[in-house]
Amino acid sequence: MIAIIDYKAGNLTSVYLAFESLGIDAEVTNDPSTIARASRVVFPGDGAARSAMDHLQELGLTALIPKLVADGKPFLGVCLGTQIILEHSDENDGVDCLGIIPGRVLRFEPSDKMVKIPQMGWNTVTFKVTHPLFDGIDDGSEFYFIHSYFPSPAQACHILGETDYADETFASIMGRENLVATQFHPERSGRIGLQLLENFSRWDGSC
Amino acid sequence: MLTKRIVPCLDVRNRIVTKGIKFQNNVDLGDPVEMAVAYSDGGCDELVFYDITASAERRSIDIAMVRDVARAVHIPFAVGGGIADLDDMYRVLDAGAEKVSVNSLAVHNPDIIAEGARIFGSQCIVIGMDPVKTSDTAAFPSGYEITTRGFRERTGLDALEWARRAEQLGVGEIVVNSVDADGTRSGYEIELTRMIAVNVRIPVVASGGGGTPEHLVDVFNLAHADAAIIASMVHTGDYTIAAIKAALAAAGVPIRKKW
Structure with a gap:
């Protein structure tokens, strides 16, 4: 079973329905023992960093998330879930985050005012590595993004994929060992996004 | 590149997609x-559903339909028509929609938009x-006045x-x-779309008038729209999404090529 962690940070229905359509057993939960028992974990989220961190704290999940990653469980971060695995976010006047990957979350500051914030829509992802989660997906495929802040990992080795927006080439996919984290929404990225989720459901966490 | x-855009009435076409109102499609599945498989980037009778009949949106769409397509979609309060927003989003679209509600109760x-x-x-064009530029400096209730x-x-107020409200x-x-x-209203698009920092979607791929080229290249709503031109079968995208690509407009 794949645990989709529910920490009151946005809507998880489409994540759940994406797995359902693939015939993959998934459960939306914030129960620590259910999450610990799951074969794999999806850490999604929409919204703002501070309330997300506050909710994790209230639910007693702040220590559990890094532990799941350390224990080697295949782990997929999505959107806000991806941002808050870094050390710090500039959102909400600065928020300390989980620090699973060194680096920060920065705001897009385009020099051209016609570049809209948030980035909303489909943008291309250039793969920096080969990875089991990319099986069957062409390099340069488009995925659905919706965000005003972007991940900026400190070390290049944690960048698995890159995307260009608002004067930045940012890490649209980060990862290390059994962790992969996408800034885009695979669950809303059509057939190609479903392929990534299906690959995740089969991934043993090695790469 | 984004x-x-x-x-x-799918106008839905009693769970059937319908479209008002000249001389013959509300043809069932x-x-x-x-x-939704056909357009998603055909390469559209997003969908919007308007429950066109919900508002007039003062009943809530067909949540079962929203859930069925969310089960069947895995691209973003918005739902509008008859959103009356925060509870309606919650139910539509919880059923799997990416966005809710509000119109009259925002005009009559801006606070609820900020809260949402x-x-x-x-x-x-x-x-x-x-917006509808007006010559009363003393009262309406932009030359356009906002209408509601189907322009009535x-x-x-x-x-x-x-538009600026909406941006401040947090939409x-x-x-x-x-x-x-x-x-x-006969084409999107370029001047109107451009005026809004260049004056807000959030994305702007053009709607109304799309009839040929060239109309979309113009609304993207001249009016700086981030997205364009289409209806009749694909509902009638005159154009496929793929044909529209091929024309856009040929004109240098960045579009999603793989789906």
């Missing part, structure tokens, strides 16, 4: 879920506006002022539906 979005953006996130609150009710709001996106171009298939 691509421009092509967004088919098909099942909303089947049409705060609770659910700006990214899922879309405001639809129906004037609001006294200046279009550009209202994630603005749909500019040209009253004058709606249903004509």
Whole structure:
């Protein structure tokens, strides 16, 4: 079973329905023992960093998330879930985050005012590595993004994929060992996004 | 590069997609879920559903339909028509929609929009506006007044002022539906769309008037729209999404090529 962690940070229905359509057993939960028992974990989220961190704290999940990653469980971060695995976010006047990957979350500051914030829509992802989660997906495929802040990992080795927006080439996919984290929404990225989720459901966490 | 979005609009009435076409009102076109799947498979980037009778009949949106669409397609879609309060927003989003689209509600109760953006996130609150051209530029400096209730009710709001106010309220996106171009298939209203697009920092969606791929080229290249809503031109079968995208690509407009 794949645990989709529910920490009151946005809507998880489409994540759940994406797995359902693939015939993959998934459960939306914030129960620590259910999450610990799951074969794999999806850490999604929409919204703002501070309330997300506050909710994790209230639910007693702040220590559990890094532990799941350390224990080697295949782990997929999505959107806000991806941002808050870094050390710090500039959102909400600065928020300390989980620090699973060194680096920060920065705001897009385009020099051209016609570049809209948030980035909303489909943008291309250039793969920096080969990875089991990319099986069957062409390099340069488009995925659905919706965000005003972007991940900026400190070390290049944690960048698995890159995307260009608002004067930045940012890490649209980060990862290390059994962790992969996408800034885009695979669950809303059509057939190609479903392929990534299906690959995740089969991934043993090695790469 | 971020691509421009092509967004088919499905007007739904009693769970059937319908479209008012000249000389013959409300022709039934098909099942909303089947049409959503066909457009998604055909390469559209997003979908929007308007429950066109919900508002008039004062009943809530068909949540079962929203859930069925969310099960069947895995691209973003918005739902509008008859959103009356925060509870409606919650139910539509919880059923699997990416966004809710509000129009009259925003005009009559702006606070609820700000509250919705705060609770659910700006990214899922879309405001639809129906500006109509006016010569009274003393009262309406932009030259356009906002109307509601299917263009029947004037609001006294200046279009550009209202767009800026919507941005301040925290909405994630603005749909500019040209009253004058709606249903004509004679092209989007470029001047109006451009005026809104260059004056707000959030994405702007052009709606009303799309009839040929060249109309989409113009609304992207000349009016700086981030997305364009299409209806009749694909519902009639005159164009496929793929054909529209091929024309856009040939004109240098960035579009999503693989799906």
